[in-house]
Amino acid sequence: MLIFKYLTQETLNVTIRLMLKDMFYGLCDLVYPPNCLICKKFLPRHESDTFRNFTIVKPTEVLCLSCLNKIDYNRPPFCPKCSRHLGKNFEHPRCQDCSTSNPHFDFAWAACLYHDPLRHLIHKFKYHQKTLLSPLFSKLIISFIREYNLDIEQFDIITPIPLFPSRLRERGYNQSQLLAQTIAQTFNINLSLNNLIRVQNTKNQTLLSKKERWTNIHKAFRIKNLKQFSEKSILLIDDLLTTGATASEAARTIKSAGVKTVGVLTLAIA
Numbered sequence: 001m002l003i004f005k006y007l008t009q010e011t012l013n014v015t016i017r018l019m020l021k022d023m024f025y026g027l028c029d030l031v032y033p034p035n036c037l038i039c040k041k042f043l044p045r046h047e048s049d050t051f052r053n054f055t056i057v058k059p060t061e062v063l064c065l066s067c068l069n070k071i072d073y074n075r076p077p078f079c080p081k082c083s084r085h086l087g088k089n090f091e092h093p094r095c096q097d098c099s100t101s102n103p104h105f106d107f108a109w110a111a112c113l114y115h116d117p118l119r120h121l122i123h124k125f126k127y128h129q130k131t132l133l134s135p136l137f138s139k140l141i142i143s144f145i146r147e148y149n150l151d152i153e154q155f156d157i158i159t160p161i162p163l164f165p166s167r168l169r170e171r172g173y174n175q176s177q178l179l180a181q182t183i184a185q186t187f188n189i190n191l192s193l194n195n196l197i198r199v200q201n202t203k204n205q206t207l208l209s210k211k212e213r214w215t216n217i218h219k220a221f222r223i224k225n226l227k228q229f230s231e232k233s234i235l236l237i238d239d240l241l242t243t244g245a246t247a248s249e250a251a252r253t254i255k256s257a258g259v260k261t262v263g264v265l266t267l268a269i270a
Contacts, residue, residue, distance in 0.1 A: 038067040072113040103248035110269035111144035138182035155235040158184040164201040180237035213245040221253040229257035242270040
């Protein structure tokens, strides 16, 4: 302990805290090694990288930089209704899905494409308790908003797509709510968690055909307090947009409250 003889008390306290912190992290790494969720590569502590305009500090993030770079961002040209990538040789102003179904929301934004490894990660996020993915997913959405200068400030209220109560109890959390909380806080927008509610325990949409998804979700939502949404612009948050059936039905329900605009923001689009 002679090395501490000439240190001030403040410096000594800081040094001891850092030593204890390193010992704690070392023990944690031994018992629970911080590995990338995709390639299982070890993520060393105190290492940082810049990725799409934000800083990754490992292991608070759960992917190595190589696997992060495999996530496909959604790129223009976008369908003006759902923001689905239209491709180079598009002939119509809307994608085929929006042309045939005409969803009730006014427009949607989706940050990424539903390709692996993101497809695998979203499945882990929703069904395998990997809530530690929420900060990364939120940052991907926020980075997308800022890169394309999307007018998120037009919205008065952010609300997540709700789960049916029994499904929420079974899962223990609403993955859309985790994303909505961070986005609302980042952009200083009011967050509503209990006004849009799910009143039908519908079948899992992933198990149904496109046509069945629209009938399955019909009248699945209800507004508790119409005045809370009246004359407001509402942004719905969800993890994934596929056919748009769930978001469309939620938007139809919200519009019954006399809102100005209903937008949709998702992590990914299929």
